[in-house]
Amino acid sequence: MDRNRDKYIPALSYEWLTPLYDLVMQLIMCESTFKRRLVEQMRINKGYRVLDLGCGTATLTILIKKAHPEAEVIGLDIDPDILEVARSKIRKAGVDIALDHANAIELPYPDNSFDCVVSSLVFHHLTHEDKISTFREVFRVLQPGGELHAADFGKPHNILMYLISLIIRQFEETLDNIKGLLPEMLHNAGFDQVEETERYMTVFGTLSLYRARKPR
Numbered sequence: 001m002d003r004n005r006d007k008y009i010p011a012l013s014y015e016w017l018t019p020l021y022d023l024v025m026q027l028i029m030c031e032s033t034f035k036r037r038l039v040e041q042m043r044i045n046k047g048y049r050v051l052d053l054g055c056g057t058a059t060l061t062i063l064i065k066k067a068h069p070e071a072e073v074i075g076l077d078i079d080p081d082i083l084e085v086a087r088s089k090i091r092k093a094g095v096d097i098a099l100d101h102a103n104a105i106e107l108p109y110p111d112n113s114f115d116c117v118v119s120s121l122v123f124h125h126l127t128h129e130d131k132i133s134t135f136r137e138v139f140r141v142l143q144p145g146g147e148l149h150a151a152d153f154g155k156p157h158n159i160l161m162y163l164i165s166l167i168i169r170q171f172e173e174t175l176d177n178i179k180g181l182l183p184e185m186l187h188n189a190g191f192d193q194v195e196e197t198e199r200y201m202t203v204f205g206t207l208s209l210y211r212a213r214k215p216r
C-alpha cells in the first residue's frame with residue numbers, strides 16, 4: 001500500500017492556524033470539562049506509564065501530570081511545530097514530561113510498555129487505514145490489562161448533532177467516527193470491554209469518550 005508516512009492533518013487543518021488552537025479549544029470545545037473527565041476515567045495509579053497519543057499543545061498531557069505527579073507521562077505527536085508549543089507550555093508548567101516526535105501508525109516503543117494510552121481528538125485526523133494501524137499499535141504497546149481512553153467525534157446522539165454531522169461527514173477521516181464505527185474497529189484490533197462512556201454536544205457534533213481494555 002502506498003502511504004505517505006509524513007503526511008498529516010494539523011490540529012486546526014492548516015499549519016498557520018496552529019497558534020490559535022488553544023484559544024479555539026477553550027472557547028468552543030468544552031475542553032476543560034471533557035479533558036478533566038477523561039483524566040478521571042483513566043484512574044491512574046502510582047507509577048503508571050502513560051502515553052498521550054497526538055498530544056498537540058499538551059494541555060491534556062500537563063493536566064494528567066499535575067493530577068498524577070508520580071506517573072511517568074509521555075506525549076507524542078507527528079507535528080514538530082505543535083510539539084514546540086507543547087515544549088514551551090511544559091516548561092512554563094514546571095512539570096517533567098517527555099515528548100516524542102513520531103507517527104501514531106508506527107509507535108517508537110516496545111510491546112507492553114504502557115499502562116495507559118490516552119488520545120484526544122486525534123482519530124478523526126486519520127484515514128480509515130491509519131486508524132486500523134494506530135489501534136493495532138496502541139494495542140501492541142499497552143500491557144495486558146492496560147487501557148486506551150479516548151475522546152473523539154462519535155455517532156450523533158440528537159437531531160442537532162445529526163444536522164452538524166452532515167457537514168463533518170464529508171471528510172474521509174471523520175466518516176468512521178460519525179458512523180459510530182470506532183468501538184467496532186477497537187474490537188477488531190483485539191480490545192475487549194470497549195465502551196462509549198460519555199457524550200457531549202459541541203459545535204462540531206457529538207464528542208464521545210471511549211474506554212477499551214487489552215485483555216489480560
Ligand SMILES: C[S@@+](CC[C@H](N)C(=O)[O-])C[C@H]1O[C@@H](n2cnc3c(N)ncnc32)[C@H](O)[C@@H]1O
Pocket residue numbers: 008009010011012025053054055056057058059060076077078079082102103104105119120121122125126
Ligand atoms: C485536534 S489536535 C488534538 C490535540 C490534543 N490531543 C488535544 O486534545 O488538544 C490533533 C493532533 O493529532 C496530531 N496528529 C495527526 N495525525 C497524527 C499521526 N498520524 N500521528 C501522531 N499525531 C497525529 C496532530 O498533529 C494534532 O496535534
